[in-house]
Structure formats: structure tokens, C-alpha cells
Amino acid sequence: MAQSCGYCDKPTRGPLASVYWAWFSPDHERIAYRVKYCPAHAKTILTNLFKSWLSRVEEDFGQLCLTCGELLEQDDATLWARVYLPGQEERNIDAEQCGSCMSLISADVIEHGTKLKNRSEFAPARANETWAAIGILPVAAD
Numbered sequence: 201m202a203q204s205c206g207y208c209d210k211p212t213r214g215p216l217a218s219v220y221w222a223w224f225s226p227d228h229e230r231i232a233y234r235v236k237y238c239p240a241h242a243k244t245i246l247t248n249l250f251k252s253w254l255s256r257v258e259e260d261f262g263q264l265c266l267t268c269g270e271l272l273e274q275d276d277a278t279l280w281a282r283v284y285l286p287g288q289e290e291r292n293i294d295a296e297q298c299g300s301c302m303s304l305i306s307a308d309v310i311e312h313g314t315k316l317k318n319r320s321e322f323a324p325a326r327a328n329e330t331w332a333a334i335g336i337l338p339v340a341a342d
């Protein structure tokens with residue numbers, strides 16, 4: 201079975217990274233998608249995003265959107281990611297997002313991913329310790 205990066209037209213050779221994304225819709229429905237990434241797209245999409253999250257987590261900006269750094273408001277929400285990179289341990293990340301970053305990221309995930317059944321197979325984990333333990337960012341090998 202050929203694997204395809206969600207962002208590439210053609211099947212990609214070699215192992216792909218997978219990320220299971222989850223969030224809650226405004227009416228509290230849990231939405232989950234899986235997106236696959238080739239090394240190039242893991243680098244351009246995931247690395248930039250995670251770099252920004254990680255830098256803000258390290259600065260302990262608990263009240264800020266991890267993506268844009270804006271102060272969080274009431275309608276802000278958590279985006280969960282379970283990250284599988286080839287040859288590495290799985291990582292659970294939870295990242296507070298402002299409303300506009302959440303809609304940008306979730307729209308991108310919906311466009312490039314596969315919707316998962318709405319089960320609790322993907323239980324969100326508190327992940328700040330996970331981040332602290334990562335040390336190294338998920339940069340695809342090149």
C-alpha cells in the first residue's frame with residue numbers, strides 16, 4: 201500500500217511521519233484527524249509550528265496562544281497532537297490556541313488529513329513534561 205503525504209500529489213517513498221490532531225468544536229464535539237507528512241512537509245509545516253510552540257512553552261507563557269503569542273481569551277481552546285516520527289518515540293503535545301490560530305490550523309488539518317472516528321482512542325495527555333523531555337525538535341532527517 202503506497203503511503204501518501206497529505207500535502208504531496210504522489211505517493212512518497214520511505215516512512216512518513218503521522219500526526220493525530222484533535223480539538224473540540226464550538227458545540228463540544230471532539231474532532232480528530234490523521235495527517236501524514238513526507239520529510240519535506242514535516243520540515244516545512246511541523247517544524248515551524250512546533251518550534252514556535254516549544255519556544256513559548258519554555259518561556260512558560262501559560263496565558264498566551266502558543267502559535268501567535270496573543271493573549272488568550274475565553275473562546276480559546278486546546279489543540280492536541282500525537283506525533284509519530286519514523287524511528288522516534290511518540291509524543292503527545294497539547295497547545296493552547298487563540299480562536300484564529302485554531303481555525304487556521306484545523307482548516308489545514310482538515311484539508312490534508314483523514315477524519316478519524318470520534319472515539320476516545322486518542323486521549324489527550326498533559327504534555328508539558330513531554331515537551332520538556334524532547335530537547336530536540338521534530339526535524340525530519342535529511
Ligand SMILES: [Zn+2]
Pocket residue numbers: 205206207208237238239240241
Ligand atoms: Zn509531502
Ligand SMILES: [Zn+2]
Pocket residue numbers: 265266267268269270297298299300301302
Ligand atoms: Zn494565536
